[in-house]
Amino acid sequence: MATLSADIGVTYRMRAGDLGALFSTLHAANFLTIGPRLSGEAIILEELNGPEDLPVGWGDEQEAGRYRLRRRADQAFFGYNLGPESWKKFLTPQRQLLWRARRQGATFTIEQPERLGGGPQQLAFIGVRACELAAIRVQERVREVSGQPANDLIDAKCRVATPFLVGVTCAQSAATCFCTSMGTGPALGPPGSSGVGYDLALTEFPSEDDHHFTIEARSERGADIASHIPRQLATEEECDAVRQQSDTTAALMRRHLKLDKPAQLFQDSLEHPHWDEVASRCLSCANCTLVCPTCFCTNIEDTSDLSGDVAERWLRWDSCFHLDFSYLHGGSVRQTTRSRYRQWLTHKLGTWHEQFGSSGCVGCGRCIAWCPVGIDLTVELEALTLSPEVTGVQTGKYEHP
Amino acid sequence: MRRERLKKMAVWKFASCDGCQLSLLDCEDELLTLAGKIKIAHFIEASRAVMRGPYDLSLVEGSITTPDDAERIKEVRRESRTLITIGACATSGGIQALRNFADVREFTSIVYARPEYIHTLAQSTGIADHVKVDFELRGCPINKRQLLEVILAFLKGRRPNIASESVCVECKARGNICIAVAKGVACMGPVTQAGCGAICPAYDRGCYGCFGPKEHANVNSLRADWSEQKGLSPLAMERLFHTFHAWAEPFRQAGLAAKQDLTPEIQRIEAECE
Numbered sequence: 001m002a003t004l005s006a007d008i009g010v011t012y013r014m015r016a017g018d019l020g021a022l023f024s025t026l027h028a029a030n031f032l033t034i035g036p037r038l039s040g041e042a043i044i045l046e047e048l049n050g051p052e053d054l055p056v057g058w059g060d061e062q063e064a065g066r067y068r069l070r071r072r073a074d075q076a077f078f079g080y081n082l083g084p085e086s087w088k089k090f091l092t093p094q095r096q097l098l099w100r101a102r103r104q105g106a107t108f109t110i111e112q113p114e115r116l117g118g119g120p121q122q123l124a125f126i127g128v129r130a131c132e133l134a135a136i137r138v139q140e141r142v143r144e145v146s147g148q149p150a151n152d153l154i155d156a157k158c159r160v161a162t163p164f165l166v167g168v169t170c171a172q173s174a175a176t177c178f179c180t181s182m183g184t185g186p187a188l189g190p191p192g193s194s195g196v197g198y199d200l201a202l203t204e205f206p207s208e209d210d211h212h213f214t215i216e217a218r219s220e221r222g223a224d225i226a227s228h229i230p231r232q233l234a235t236e237e238e239c240d241a242v243r244q245q246s247d248t249t250a251a252l253m254r255r256h257l258k259l260d261k262p263a264q265l266f267q268d269s270l271e272h273p274h275w276d277e278v279a280s281r282c283l284s285c286a287n288c289t290l291v292c293p294t295c296f297c298t299n300i301e302d303t304s305d306l307s308g309d310v311a312e313r314w315l316r317w318d319s320c321f322h323l324d325f326s327y328l329h330g331g332s333v334r335q336t337t338r339s340r341y342r343q344w345l346t347h348k349l350g351t352w353h354e355q356f357g358s359s360g361c362v363g364c365g366r367c368i369a370w371c372p373v374g375i376d377l378t379v380e381l382e383a384l385t386l387s388p389e390v391t392g393v394q395t396g397k398y399e400h401p
Numbered sequence: 402m403r404r405e406r407l408k409k410m411a412v413w414k415f416a417s418c419d420g421c422q423l424s425l426l427d428c429e430d431e432l433l434t435l436a437g438k439i440k441i442a443h444f445i446e447a448s449r450a451v452m453r454g455p456y457d458l459s460l461v462e463g464s465i466t467t468p469d470d471a472e473r474i475k476e477v478r479r480e481s482r483t484l485i486t487i488g489a490c491a492t493s494g495g496i497q498a499l500r501n502f503a504d505v506r507e508f509t510s511i512v513y514a515r516p517e518y519i520h521t522l523a524q525s526t527g528i529a530d531h532v533k534v535d536f537e538l539r540g541c542p543i544n545k546r547q548l549l550e551v552i553l554a555f556l557k558g559r560r561p562n563i564a565s566e567s568v569c570v571e572c573k574a575r576g577n578i579c580i581a582v583a584k585g586v587a588c589m590g591p592v593t594q595a596g597c598g599a600i601c602p603a604y605d606r607g608c609y610g611c612f613g614p615k616e617h618a619n620v621n622s623l624r625a626d627w628s629e630q631k632g633l634s635p636l637a638m639e640r641l642f643h644t645f646h647a648w649a650e651p652f653r654q655a656g657l658a659a660k661q662d663l664t665p666e667i668q669r670i671e672a673e674c675e
Contacts, residue, residue, distance in 0.1 A: 040605075041583035044576070065630065067583045084578060094574050281622045285567040285591035285615075287579065301562050304553060306434045322566050323616045337617055372569075372581045372591045373626045 006226035008217045011234040011242065016204075016211035018230045019051040019077065022166070025228040026124045031164055034090060035126030036080065042067060043083040045090075048126060055080055062174040062365070065374025076206040078127055081174035084370050086293035087125055087132060088139060090163070096315045098300075103309040124164035130185030131177075133167060133195025134362040135293035140196060141356050142296050164221065165198035169242065170249050176365030178255040178378060184362045186253075187246035191218045200226060203242045214242050255365065257378045258385070262350040262359070265385060270342070274383045279338035281373055286319035288367035288375075289344065294360050297325065320344050345377060408457035408556065411443035413477050415463025415470050416497055416525060420542035421488035422446050422462050428545050435549070438556060454480035458555055461534075464490040464497060464525045471522065471531060478532040485551060486528045489541035489645045492613055494525040496541075498648035501525060502657075526648065536561065541611035541645045544596050565616045567591050568608050571599035580605060587627045589641060592618035592651070613646040620655035628662075635662035 006012065026033050037046045038055040048054065059072040059079045072079045100111045128136075170177075170186035179185035184194050191197040199222030203214045214234050217223035259265065269275075289295040299318035304311045318325050321340045326333040334340045352360035361377075368376045412422050426447060428435065435441075442452035459481035465471050478484055489495050500508065501524045509516040528534055538551050547563055554561035564570070568590035572579065580586040580602050588607035590599070594615040601608050614620070620642065627633040642656035 040578055041580070042578040044578065065582060065626070066585075067579075069583075084582075281619075281625075283567070283591040283619045283622055284617050285569045287569050287573075287591070290570065290573040302559075303550075303562060304557055304559075306431050306438065306549065306553060308438070308557075317570075319566070319570070322564075324565060337619065370579055370582050372579070372588070373622050374630070 004227060006217050006223045006229075006231070008219065008223050011214050011216045011239045012226070012231035013234040013238055014213045014215045014229060014231045016077070016206070016213060019213065021229045022126075022200075022225070023048070023050045025225050026164065028228075029225065030121055031124035032121045033124050033126055034163075035166075036078070036083065038069070041069060043069070043080050045083070045085045045087065045125075051077060054078070054127075059172075060174065062176045062369045063374070064176065064368050064376045065371055067369050074206040074208070075211065076171070076204060078168045078202075078204050079171065079206065081170075081172070081177065082129065082132070082364050082366060084291050084366065086291070086364070086366070087128065087136060087163075088293055088296075090123060090125075091136065091139065092296065092298075092317075094317045098313045098315050100313075101311045122164065124166065126166045127168045128165050128198065129168060129170055129364075130188050130195060131179040131182070131362040131364045132293060133165065133188070133198055134179075134182075134184035135195075135364065136165075137194075137196040138294040138356070138358060138360060138362065139296055141358065142294075145356050164225070165196070166200045166202060167198050167218075169201070169203040169246050171204060171245055173249050173253050174365060174369070175254050176368040177253055177363065178257050178365060179363035180250050180253050181255075181257040181378075182359060182361055182363035185246075186249040187243070198222075203245060205241065205245075214238055255368075255376075255378050257349075257361070257363065257381060259349060259381060262353060266346040266350040269384045270346075272384050274380065274386075275338045275342050277383070278341055278375060278380050279336065281375055282321075282337050282341050283373060284321045284337045284340055285372060286321040287370050287372060289319040289321060290317065291366040291370045292348075293362065293364060293366070294348075295319070299325070320347070345380065349377075349381070407438070407440040409440045409442040409452065409455075410458045410460070410552070411454070411456040411477075411481065412441075412446070412460045413443075413462065414445070415461065415474065415491070415528070416466040417463030417488065417490045417495065419446060419462070421491075421540070422460070424487075424543050424545045424548055425460070428549060431549060435552065439552065455482065456480055457482050458552070459484045461486045461491050461528050462488055464494045464527060465522070465531055466497060466525045467521050469520070474528060474531050483535045483555060484528075484532070485536045485538060485555070486534050487538045487540075487543050487548065489539065489611060489613060490525075491528045492537050492539055493527045493646045493649035496645060496647070498525040499643060501648055502643070524648075538563070539594055539596055539612040544598065547596055564595050566595050567615050568593045568595050568597070568599050568602070568612070571595045571597070572602050575599050575603055577602045580607065585631050587631050587633050587637070587641065589623070592620055592623050607641075609644060610641065610652065611645040613649050614651040618651040620651045621658075624655055624659065635659045635666060639663060 023033055033048045035048045036043045036055055037053050038058055043055050054077040056077055057072050057075045059070045060081055061068045061070050097113045101108050167188045169188055188201045199219045201216040201218055205212050215226060217226045297318045298315050301314040301316055320343050323332050348360040459477055465474060505523055509519045513519055551561045577599055581588040586607045589610035590608035592614060593608050593610040594612045596612045627638055638659035639656050642652045646652045
């Protein structure tokens with residue numbers, strides 16, 4: 001195929017009908033394409049064969065504890081907001097085999113699983129939103145700073161090779177979104193501005209007679225892929241439209257999280273009566289941490305088989321909402337739901353800064369939508385900023401985390 | 402070299418449907434290997450050849466519903482080094498614990514021709530209400546993978562990998578989309594202990610809570626959500642809480658609270674009938 005080289009940072013215009021070329025080019029470059037797909041009652045992330053697998057014409061309506069798919073009036077490929085799954089499904093899967101030991105006579109051997117994504121096929125993520133680029137960066141930073149998972153074996157075997165990232169500008173926001181408060185979106189900034197470095201930036205303009213995208217390479221390999229896609233230089237108006245789209249999305253964002261001095265706020269509110277109030281609603285079911293794109297806590301599980309000849313070590317997601325999570329010698333430190341919710345929120349929004357140099361929250365709003373009883377951290381935080389004296393709380397009444 | 406003595410295992414039945422001990426027979430691929438690792442010394446459902454006690458491990462199915470059984474479980478405990486209960490009946494009295502909310506004598510008078518022959522207790526209760534239990538394996542019925550894990554952990558002297566977390570964790574692991582959030586279904590998953598593999602939500606049904614309350618089951622919050630957001634009637638709520646684990650404390654209370662809300666509804670229906 002004749003190719004015209006694409007330059008990094010230059011905005012091109014691409015017909016919607018040519019979106020298939022992005023997939024076929026990635027496939028030809030030996031990438032496995034993963035992206036949004038309609039599955040039952042929600043849009044989830046799975047392997048895609050081509051644009052026909054995208055949730056064409058589907059959108060959604062979200063509120064605290066509520067998610068519903070909705071038909072759109074147009075045929076937008078990316079007209080939906082975030083679903084329950086984040087890219088951590090692939091970057092740090094829920095269960096990973098770390099090693100398997102096999103008894104052989106008086107000795108044993110250790111087998112290591114194939115490195116995920118490090119095989120013949122690399123992963124390409126299609127449709128990564130700005131807040132998700134930020135979330136991938138947050139998880140990267142966690143690994144850099146903490147060396148987590150601490151085990152070298154885990155690190156070498158379980159981290160996928162950096163996937164090819166195709167970002168998409170958000171043309172609308174869900175009612176649960178608040179990325180503007182966290183400085184992570186909705187615009188796809190230059191690489192490294194708030195999120196992880198990425199490869200291509202797409203912005204979609206759905207319309208009946210002129211459905212098109214703008215496409216911009218943000219890396220060398222992004223430019224390589226873009227060079228195989230039919231495109232033309234975007235006009236000045238088309239470039240402005242990209243900016244306008246994310247500006248409009250930002251202006252219409254309905255939820256906001258106000259937190260100027262997180263360390264101070266949480267230090268002052270450790271005994272706030274509102275922790276009891278939220279604990280009266282919290283189910284400690286862990287849904288918020290499971291859907292959160294940055295929650296990274298894991299546990300190690302050792303298993304043995306019936307023959308007694310094979311033992312396995314698994315790494316699996318855990319949650320600070322579980323009783324066993326804080327199990328130390330003699331029992332669990334965080335016995336109450338109050339202490340667990342407080343641990344989660346103060347870590348996510350507060351101590352995360354000291355530990356990893358940023359907030360642990362990117363404002364995607366998944367924890368709000370997918371909480372079965374609709375607990376909304378933006379609202380809880382607001383309540384915590386109210387003076388505890390108003391309700392006459394007694395300090396020292398509760399156990400400390 | 403002296404051969405290591407195989408540990409002896411016994412399986413006991415109290416008031417139950419046999420489904421849980423059937424899970425052991427259901428381990429078709431693993432049963433022969435298991436029989437080579439532990440001596441199945443007393444398992445009447447599988448064989449009438451029984452060995453005398455004491456036993457290293459006893460699996461106990463069923464609840465205590467008769468004066469005789471209340472004595473027999475003590476005997477089982479005396480004969481067992483480790484006692485593990487299997488299933489909802491053994492954990493909290495099972496479905497038959499619904500009698501605990503009514504007068505069992507009224508039932509016997511209707512069901513049996515000669516109710517005076519029936520010697521039964523007023524309540525159906527779990528095994529731990531009568532003797533010390535070393536581990537409770539949940540479920541109605543239990544999950545056979547979990548059963549094997551518990552036996553295996555016992556043989557190795559390690560802690561079994563049986564999580565006390567919610568069914569939600571298994572839903573997410575299985576890739577189920579939360580039907581409570583995406584479809585407005587009343588689901589007991591958030592207050593129910595994991596272990597089943599989130600079967601019901603995978604088939605678009607709300608969790609029935611057959612593994613019983615998870616630790617810190619916040620039933621009041623869920624009940625409030627069902628009533629305010631999902632428009633569930635008190636009758637439907639009572640039935641959800643009062644089925645498999647009706648006598649497990651959080652579910653018992655939540656069901657009773659729902660029933661209290663039901664009173665006006667019953668009065669209305671009664672008034673209409675008159």
